[in-house]
Amino acid sequence: MPKKPSGVQREPCESAARSKMRLTQQQLEAHLWGAANILRGKTAGQDYKNYILSLMFYKRLCDQWENEADEAIAELERQQGKQFNDAQKAVFRARGEHRFNIPDGSRWGDVLAASTNLGEKLTQAMRAVSSANEELRGVFTVDWNQPAPDGSGKPLIPNEVVHALIQHFDNHDLSNASVPADVLGHAYEYLIKKFADDAGAKAGEFFTPPEVVDTLVRILEPQPGDTVYDPTCGSGGMLVHSADYLRENGHHATSAQYFGQEMNWGNAAIGKINSVLHGLEATISAGVSTITDPAFKDAEGKVRKFSLVLANFPFSDEFWWLKPEQQTDDKKKKDKLKKETFSKEGYKDPFGRFGRGTPFRAPPAGYGDYAFILHILASLTDSGRAGVVCPQGVLFRGQPEVEEETGEFDDDGNPVIKRRKADDEHLIRKALLESRLIDAVISLPLNVFYGAGVPACLVILKKQRPPERHENVLLVYAARHYRELSNQNELRPQDVMRMLVHVQAYGDASEVPALVAQHSQRIREQINAREHDEVERLEAEYAAVAARLAKLETQVAEARAELPKIASKTAREKAEVALAKLEAQRDKVVAKIAERDEKIAEARRRAEDDRRDVAQVGTELGALYGDPDELLKHARVVGIDEIEENEFNLNIPRYVDTFEPEPRIEVPDALKALRSAERALGNAEAALMKLLKGVGYGAD
Template sequence: MKLTQQQLETHLWGAANILRGKTAGQDYKNYILSLMFYKRLCDQWENEADEAIAELERQQGRGFTETQKAVFRARGEHRYSIPQGSRWGDVLAASTNLGETLTSAMRAVSNANEELRGVFTVDWAQPAPDGSGKPLIANEVVHALIQHFNTHDLSNASVAPDVLGHAYEYLIKQFADDAGAKAGEFFTPPEVVDTLVRILEPRPGDTIYDPTGGSGGMLVHSADFLREGGHHANSAQYFAQEMNWGNAAIGKINSVLHGLEANIAAGASTITDPAFKDGAGQLRKFSLVLANFPFSDEFWWLKPEQQTDDKKKKDKLKKETFGKEGFKDNYGRFGRGTPFKAPPAGYGDYAFILHILASLTNQGRAGIVCPQGVLFRGQAEVEEETGEFDDDGNPFIKRRKADDEHLIRKALLESRLIDAVISLPLNVFYGAGVPACLLILRRQRSPERHDKVLLVYAARHFRELSNQNELRPQDVMRILVHVQAYGDATKVPDLVARHSGRIREQINAREHDEVERLEAEYADATVRLARLDAEVAERRAELATLAAKTVREKAEAALVKLEGQRDKAAAKIAERDEKMNEARRRADDDRRDVDAVGRELGALYGDADELLKHARVVDIAEIKENDFNLNIPRYVDTFEPEPRTEVSDALRDLANAELSLRTAETEMLALLRKAGHPGIQTC
């Protein structure tokens, strides 16, 4: 019997609960994800061997002995090699030094498969920091994890590959929720990734690149989009670079589980040491780039090993690295020979943007998550009074040079590379409280869009969660219709019809998944309640037959205790049912909203004044008049008017307030008189 996605998710998160709090910080995610993947590789190896042996037995019309099976098992062809002595059964058979055993087995698998190099980065035998010589993760905890994972087979025989891939993504999302602010290092909310992917529409033959790969979500969503269009996931090629080894390992596992042949480089900065180069040693070009880089990285120009807490060292390196011309770049991304200035040392945003631009083919396109500061930071060149005067009393004027970020933005706009900008709601990203936007770049743009930029204000619409905000499917639909219509009202009806149908299916699937997930999560409580209900009924029936007082009192006491246990189990089921009802209510609201948003978009594109509050196609000439400032409120009416109040309503509210005030004064005076306050006379 195959595991459902929800059963698998519950099983995997149960493993996380075993390890939580027993490693340093949020590192436990790397342990759980790597252990899950190792178990999957081992189980699939065994499954492939079993299938191959069964096929040989069928072809030869006879069964093999266990000795013969062992020979065929060792010789069989497998997708990945699992060396003898490093299989799951070997780990399961060990009883002591389990951390060393597991680490050794994982490293052996990694060394035996070129594609899996760098996947297993954790050390299960890492010593505790107190110098005691004991392992950080106790032998008992590793044993509990191994036993937990051993309860389910993770091969294709029990878990479909797409189910395992989705469960892995769910697990990453759960770890991101648990990590809070630190999650931004490895996780971009899937709604944001989906928006970027659907704007840029990956195609067969694309080379897709993420320069700050994290957990690989950009690549996986691109592959899902291709599959949705009826194409094979590997009809495109996938590349990523990730500075953090642990995050890169998560991304590699993610790509393998989703069937992607992805090239993911790790351990070096994309800016200082880009991994993908052509035969001439220059940056490799890609047709599609998707990225969510670290916002406003203060030391983007330093290699990872140089980014210490020693400020003096940073200052020294800064002087060595930055000259009059700025950062010395060997790859033609900024500085001499390009129209772009080197980004300032204080903000790394444009360093990543210019790296992405330099990594695009002549027909390439890019979708980048950016802080909104890139839209307006930096001043144009201005003339300023110095505060001094010449002999005739005329003020001295000095010319203030334009800031570097202004010059870069100006060059991007004058080169007609910015196709669209979409502002996002606050607090959509983990740990990033600054306003964010999506920047869409295209090397080649159609003639009708060549001298224009689409600006979309999408910050109004979101779902407010306890710790952050979330783009709902209907909010993504709004953005996609604005971007794909690009101001053309005739396109809107077809776009609304296309996206609303797909999004309804997405909402239905999400509702089903949430309900199934809750059923899996509370499955033990369901079984327990049924058992306790039966036991309570049985005890009550027995109680009716008891005559002796002493025996009856003991039976009644046991029944009360049993009923208390039953009530606790019933409370858990009530909790589950409330969560299910909430999931259904949310889905109903979203389905209604999809229809409402469709009608709203149709009305907006029939009313130019209303459309200006949401999206606008702006001429470059107007942007130039604004000193190449792209701050969206300069062009789109983001003002939120106060709700209209009728005068009669306002007068009624005022009269009620005055009445409440007089009543309160009367009550206060009465209390003061009763207390005999000397300033109050008693009538």
């Protein structure tokens, strides 16, 4: 690894990036993703995301500390009308007030000045920062000095790689002077999304698609004074989107309070950083299960109540009732723990969320879905509301109580009837509906979540519902509309608009025109912004390639201009070979630029399609609510009495016509197709007979 020349030693905390060059969001995103490319494949699995995100945050904290010190010194100089010398600046710098404390010896310049054992130095610096700030406890979970698994004593991440990362991050200042908080927050979310795309199935552990989160947030409409809670918060997207909604409506993010719990330490660290970067001041607890060890409790030891809960919990967790450390592969141990944890009445919950003392039975051990749903209900205030991502199985799993013949007969010859008890999940769903807690259910398209191939839905729960809705449940079939991508499906802005109009209108056709107008305008602006961001992002991503092309074009032009001036045949031949090499290099770069231009063109085409579709969807929604029969194929307000007749089964196709009719074919077209098929059959038979004759079969 190259070392600094002797005598050229930076002062601690003085970065090469002090120029404070203003970065666009897209330039910052390209810079941050470039760091990910340096580290990819050099850590265990997908853990590299935690390294990159924590290093970015550490650099931000250090740069902002320096920026705050510079601003404070400049203000003192202005007030006193004189310039301070370096010694005076050092004193004022140490005394200055800062949002976060960065201890001496743990600042960016201290790490930058080191040349060996960089992993150890970086880990120590991050831990010192975490220890010095209560709000940052648990943020820096990675060990840059983790030993390689081969027992060699060498670090898993070589010193050279850590050096390359530090040099990469040192290229840009990340303080407010260069990167405003909102720009850095958006770039951080972009990084999380990129890591999710890269992680595939495992991304579901920490990331919910933003379109799904946006739908839930806009249905529940966070308000100033709300306490917002996510019991399985992952990277904190639900909390951040709630704050964004408040800002969009003219409120400060901190006009609400934010709380989250996440079992995975690494994901919780990402969520904490996300919270700090977005200015939420969220309280996020980590390391234990929300079901076995809820982090937020009241003075009586019961779960704390919140006005708004958003959640995307692990689907159908088989061992939801076990603490993380108990979830081993030892089946006998699990069976023993189950006997200790479950009684005849079900799970022995010390927090009173289900079982005896509530209208709900304990969830069965096999599926954890209702354990999370009941925890969410127990966490709601008397006027609280919740939006929950669930597997669609919660809508229909579990059988009601039935009487069935055993095949035997009594002494009088009558068949013996056996009564089979209702399943627990059926009884819980029945209790939810009888308590009038389910306000709406939305079925989603397949494959919109990372690693979750099962059909999913959104369940909206409300403790206090308007009188006109009290005896009804809105069911929305939104599975038809999405954009098909190579690895998964994506909800488009217009698909989100469909769901929002259905839920907010709640069957009232008079509400639809205003809702369509409101959402159409907002979504067009959203599409325009996304198009701009994507084009700018591609241009930033290919900026180095464009610069390389400009340089090569100049070199090629200069080489061509020089050729006629060369008198020597040998020298000319060498110059022609050199020119050919330059032209080959240029052609490769031109191909990369063509690749960029095609991606930009595709982004513009997609945006134009979406803008057109928004107008079309608005028209369709207006027509739907004028045609009750057609509306039944998309959404329906269903009375509780009808749901009871269906034995409290909420499977949406029972109530909404999800059948896709065969396309209508006109009789002349059908006859034309039939004649064409008959001609093709005759030609095939003639060709077959010719072949058979050629090999000696068939009559003359």
